[in-house]
Amino acid sequence: MRVVIAEDAALLREGLTRLLEDRGHSVCAAVTDGDALLTAVAEHRPDVAVVDIRMPPTHTDEGLRAALALRKEFPGTSVLVFSQYIETSYTAQLLEGGAAGVGYLLKDRVANVAEFTAALERVASGGTALDPEVVSQLFRASRQRGGLTTLTPRERQVLALMAEGRSNAGIAAELVVSGGAVEKHVASIFSKLDLPPDESDNRRVLAVLQYLGG
Amino acid sequence: MGEDIRRVTGTILRAPLTRRTVRELLYCVLGGLAGMAGFWITLVLLGAGLLVSASVLGTVVGLLLLTVALRVSRRLGALHRRLASWLLGYQVQAPQKFQPGAGILGRLDRRLRDRVAWRAISYSLVKLPVAAVQLYAVAGVVIGLIDMTYPVVWVLFRHHSGGTLHPMVALIPFPVGGHLKISTWPGTFLVAVVGAVGVIAATWLARGINAGDRRLARALLGPSRVSELERTRTLAVEDAAAELRRVERDLHDGAQMRLSALAMNLGMAREKLGDDDEHADNATVRELIDAAQRNAVDALADLRDLARGIHPPALEVGLASALATLAASSAIPATLTADIQTRPAAAIETIAYFSAAELIANATKHSYTNEIKINIHTERSGVLRLEVTDDGIGGADAARGSGLAGLAQRVSTVDGRLDVSSPPGGPTTVTVELPPKA
Numbered sequence: 001m002r003v004v005i006a007e008d009a010a011l012l013r014e015g016l017t018r019l020l021e022d023r024g025h026s027v028c029a030a031v032t033d034g035d036a037l038l039t040a041v042a043e044h045r046p047d048v049a050v051v052d053i054r055m056p057p058t059h060t061d062e063g064l065r066a067a068l069a070l071r072k073e074f075p076g077t078s079v080l081v082f083s084q085y086i087e088t089s090y091t092a093q094l095l096e097g098g099a100a101g102v103g104y105l106l107k108d109r110v111a112n113v114a115e116f117t118a119a120l121e122r123v124a125s126g127g128t129a130l131d132p133e134v135v136s137q138l139f140r141a142s143r144q145r146g147g148l149t150t151l152t153p154r155e156r157q158v159l160a161l162m163a164e165g166r167s168n169a170g171i172a173a174e175l176v177v178s179g180g181a182v183e184k185h186v187a188s189i190f191s192k193l194d195l196p197p198d199e200s201d202n203r204r205v206l207a208v209l210q211y212l213g214g
Numbered sequence: 215m216g217e218d219i220r221r222v223t224g225t226i227l228r229a230p231l232t233r234r235t236v237r238e239l240l241y242c243v244l245g246g247l248a249g250m251a252g253f254w255i256t257l258v259l260l261g262a263g264l265l266v267s268a269s270v271l272g273t274v275v276g277l278l279l280l281t282v283a284l285r286v287s288r289r290l291g292a293l294h295r296r297l298a299s300w301l302l303g304y305q306v307q308a309p310q311k312f313q314p315g316a317g318i319l320g321r322l323d324r325r326l327r328d329r330v331a332w333r334a335i336s337y338s339l340v341k342l343p344v345a346a347v348q349l350y351a352v353a354g355v356v357i358g359l360i361d362m363t364y365p366v367v368w369v370l371f372r373h374h375s376g377g378t379l380h381p382m383v384a385l386i387p388f389p390v391g392g393h394l395k396i397s398t399w400p401g402t403f404l405v406a407v408v409g410a411v412g413v414i415a416a417t418w419l420a421r422g423i424n425a426g427d428r429r430l431a432r433a434l435l436g437p438s439r440v441s442e443l444e445r446t447r448t449l450a451v452e453d454a455a456a457e458l459r460r461v462e463r464d465l466h467d468g469a470q471m472r473l474s475a476l477a478m479n480l481g482m483a484r485e486k487l488g489d490d491d492e493h494a495d496n497a498t499v500r501e502l503i504d505a506a507q508r509n510a511v512d513a514l515a516d517l518r519d520l521a522r523g524i525h526p527p528a529l530e531v532g533l534a535s536a537l538a539t540l541a542a543s544s545a546i547p548a549t550l551t552a553d554i555q556t557r558p559a560a561a562i563e564t565i566a567y568f569s570a571a572e573l574i575a576n577a578t579k580h581s582y583t584n585e586i587k588i589n590i591h592t593e594r595s596g597v598l599r600l601e602v603t604d605d606g607i608g609g610a611d612a613a614r615g616s617g618l619a620g621l622a623q624r625v626s627t628v629d630g631r632l633d634v635s636s637p638p639g640g641p642t643t644v645t646v647e648l649p650p651k652a
Contacts, residue, residue: 009467011475011509019482054466084470107470111477113485 034066048124103129128165242348249345259283284331291334354416361409364402468516479506561652573602581606608640
């Protein structure tokens with residue numbers, strides 16, 4: 001996996017680089033602001049970019065804006081946004097153009113190296129990785145809304161894990177249930193959310209997006 | 215004693231010759247004329263407005279006249295402020311601008327309740343006697359100067375041979391019994407002396423009445439107490455918001471970042487340990503745990519600094535001991551003398567503490583000094599007075615340095631004041647005066 005990192009704190013930038021290189025990935029560039037990120041991606045065309053949201057010069061959301069620009073200009077590069085905070089509006093903007101090749105994780109997640117790299121790999125190969133915090137925020141935001149309130153607690157749990165980008169097998173392992181049981185829950189979620197089967201099989205993503213779109 | 219008398223006498227006698235006198239007199243002329251005109255304009259508009267609105271038919275016209283009076287008074291107020299600033303170098307802060315309401319009635323309502331304009335009207339009315347004295351002082355100077363020319367005039371125009379000479383009549387700017395008639399040349403010198411005395415007296419009269427006028431202008435043409443409170447309250451709220459932003463930023467860039475790095479180090483160390491004892495990469499694990507430990511210690515230090523920045527724990531004990539800690543941790547040797555009689559309010563202590571911290575930091579950064587002196591004491595009036603002095607290069611300016619300006623703002627939110635004395639070449643003394651209660 002070829003990675004570009006944009007992170008202004010030297011400690012984390014170097015830590016991430018080392019962590020990824022340890023696991024056999026190649027870090028093409030590690031930069032400190034949004035403009036440098038776009039330049040580096042244009043030059044190296046990596047599989048995935050890991051982007052901090054708050055970077056110089058304004059330390060507000062330049063990372064997010066750079067990530068959105070990346071999504072538009074370099075569809076071949078996936079983006080994992082990596083931050084101390086989860087903002088629901090950021091999630092909505094990130095997922096606006098579809099959930100393929102997008103991730104949004106709290107920096108805390110790096111503590112579990114295996115899970116973090118698995119999430120990064122998933123994003124790099126066109127999947128989705130949303131932080132459990134993102135998902136629970138979405139749940140909270142959508143509690144007032146129709147469809148989702150009809151879900152059982154177990155279905156909610158399954159949907160949360162789907163939103164994190166897990167496969168059915170991954171969900172089964174996490175919840176310690178059989179694959180068949182997970183499939184049943186998923187089908188029930190789709191029908192409760194009124195998502196008919198289609199050929200592109202994007203229902204998983206659509207289910208997650210329902211929290212956002214309202 | 216004799217020395218003092220000579221000095222004071224010198225000052226009194228030399229006063230007419232100074233530049234300041236010229237400006238004060240010019241202010242008397244312009245301010246006096248503007249005041250006279252302003253009084254009559256205001257009186258006519260106001261009187262006509264009130265009279266006409268009292269009659270049922272003329273209400274609309276009357277109210278219009280009133281609003282014109284109020285608008286004009288604001289303009290006149292601005293004119294007087296400008297004159298005072300230009301000629302006397304006396305700055306009266308401009309009051310808040312007029313906020314028009316919505317619709318004709320709304321506008322009218324706002325106009326009629328415009329406190330600034332009503333205060334300006336009261337200035338215009340009170341100004342009449344002041345303006346009279348100002349113009350009188352100018353007349354006194356002019357008359358005195360004319361009297362002083364008598365000996366010369368006598369020589370030039372009266373020293374003809376033959377014919378009877380009319381005596382010259384001395385001009386005296388106040389009614390005394392009869393006229394002082396002079397028929398001899400030496401007598402004209404007496405008139406000249408009287409004129410000189412008159413010039414000096416009128417000069418001081420001008421200064422005195424202008425001082426009174428300044429006070430009036432400050433009280434009636436400046437921002438009102440209420441609007442001043444509103445202004446400082448806004449500053450206080452902005453200050454608090456900026457402070458919270460700073461704390462959030464420090465947390466984000468400091469402790470949070472270090473703890474993230476710590477978590478990453480531990481995660482990587484856990485990876486290196488593997489799942490069985492034989493394949494552990496001990497050297498790398500040790501290195502990672504060392505890094506994790508460093509990050510934990512740094513995060514603690516960051517949090518401690520941040521906590522101190524929010525509220526220094528030593529302030530619980532008292533301002534003096536908090537300042538002692540502050541002085542001890544200064545990069546440049548700092549000595550503290552403290553004499554705090556009664557303990558000020560907590561908010562005052564906090565502001566005094568952060569003022570001292572900011573001033574010490576300023577001196578350390580900009581003054582190239584070798585020693586900082588901090589003095590804090592309670593004055594007899596109860597005012598808490600903090601002085602931070604350094605013998606560095608000087609040239610500090612509250613108007614330029616954003617740090618000092620910010621501090622002055624903060625101090626003004628509790629009705630305190632900040633003064634800077636910092637001639638080029640030093641020494642620099644910044645004085646902060648705070649009331650005992652916020």
